[in-house]
Amino acid sequence: METDADPVLGARVRDALGLADAGPLTVLEGGRSGLTYVIRDAAACYVVKAVPPGRKALGRNDVLHQATILTALAGTGVPVPAVRAREDEEPAWFAMDFAGGEAVEPVLEVDAEIEPALARARMLDAARVLGALHAVPLDELGRSVTASGRTPPEATVPGEEVGRWARTMRAVPDELRPGGEELVGELLAHVPEPVPPVVLHGDFRLGNLLFDGEVRQALIDWEIWSVGDPRVDLGWFGVFTDGRLFPGSGRVVEGLPSERELGEAYREARGDDGGTAEATVWFSALGRMKMAAIMGHNLVRHRTGAHHDPVQEQLPPAIAAMIADARRLLAEERR
Template identity: 55%
Template sequence: MPTETRPTPAELHAIDLQERVVAGLHAAGHEGTPTALEPMLGGHSGLTYRIALDAQEYVVKAVPPGQRSIGRHDMLRQARIMAALADTDVPVPRICATDATEPGWFAMELVAGESLEPVLDDPAVEPALAAARMRRAAEILPRLHRVPLDRLPVDGDPLSPADELARWSRTMGAVPAELVPGADRLERLLADATPEAVVPVLVHGDYRLGNILSVGAEPAALIDWEIWSPGDPRVELGWFLVFADGANFPGVGRIVEGLPRADELVERYADGGPTPRDLTWFDALGRFKMAAIMGHNLRRHREGRHHDPAQELLPATIARLIETGLDRLC
């Protein structure tokens, strides 16, 4: 007789999640015959699926099996900030249903658009379109920073520049020194010249074109709110500038001709106002942060914790980020 095939734990999780999502959407007033949950690629902090009720499509983000709703896996925290921004001029997807029962999940409307990092992602974006998207992203960012914090579900103290440096220094400190040559010196220079904090604003935490759904050149939705916080707006701007130049990513990125220079992006962000102070420091911090993240990923691969041969392409980029960070502070 044939052997009975039992569902795997992952399959059982998907079956349970399907039932919960459909019930949750129906309870929230979204009617229709459901399709099956379809996994979507991308994202590192949870499971992402696509589902439809008749013609209406949704994106579902869920806590992975065995994980708890804390930190990057706190799906409801992401839903809360997007719901709070729904009546502002910050473009975000509409939250349609939430479920705090572990493992938690939320459903949001599927927003059409591309979320591609021109210097890193495939397929390549046509250069003129990439440049237009980058300019619009710089112009949209102030909208985020103007939202009053007292209108938002703030659940922690503002992060100062010193806090941000300490945060990424911890990540860097867990990476073997030989994978991040010069990082200790860059960290010391950053620590010796850390600027004072300015009035805190809403900070997305990973603001870049790879997290913006665009239709043509226009931003349609800012997504992936895993690490939002109140903090220093210059941290966000410095991080955004790292992705404005493909030369920062040798071996893993590409040079895109015609992308706006950093000074133009800063000018568009300032919109006629004063240029934010100490941006050179925040530019260097963004490079330190990216080198720390890449060093962490490379370490995990080499230790066998997450096998991904593509991580072996990172050493040249890590070195470049650290070198250019040092150049900005020396």
């Protein structure tokens, strides 16, 4: 008979959810924040996220940060899993409904079979999901966050976003980020004025949105949600429209929407411009800079032995491509 991956946590989850006849608490493959498990009985299935024993609830291990925004978004029309239980007692955890479907990133998952027309339809619908998220009144979400005992995050502005990712970029050796310092300077020289802040998902893309065919199921992976300029989410989403930005690690998929098309679908769903039609090129360049910084960080972690993952050796061409394309966009915008 299979036993719980964590017997103490399993007992807490069963008691909170009333799952006397549930099967074992098992590790869910693919979970990257905290510890991720699944537990089910004859009637339902739940995903459980928990702080690892002995760890502090900080950063990606702060699973209740995710539970807070999922609870706040319930009933707003944004497709998120329902939170069914949470416990703040250490090690903290929460349980949410298991959401079915698949999350396929067309330009990155080279072995995934997805028709270009389906990928296009999903991306356009994802833009509408993002518009619905950014349309949720921030004051309502703030009240819900406060009611949970948490403090809503302070809103960040575009210049702060550059500074944050510049620090990550500068931790990468110069030879792995050709033109990276110049790109940081070019972004800082033309920082746009912020627009009214919204809740940001932080990693908005098809890889974090579950679909059944063309039908959206749930927007997942909320570990880095924050409050800030909505164009940050839009610029990041746009990075995944062009497989040419991922030489050696991705693929070109014909027929995907352009960043302009995604922006149009987004604004139609949001119901107002929100200022997001301005400075879109700058935010597209910022998205590419962020991706280059993240790729460089992951490659350094592999090469220093912090996290062994030979796949990261595919990334140098993509890092260079991201930086070069960001600089191209900014140069063309200034002409």
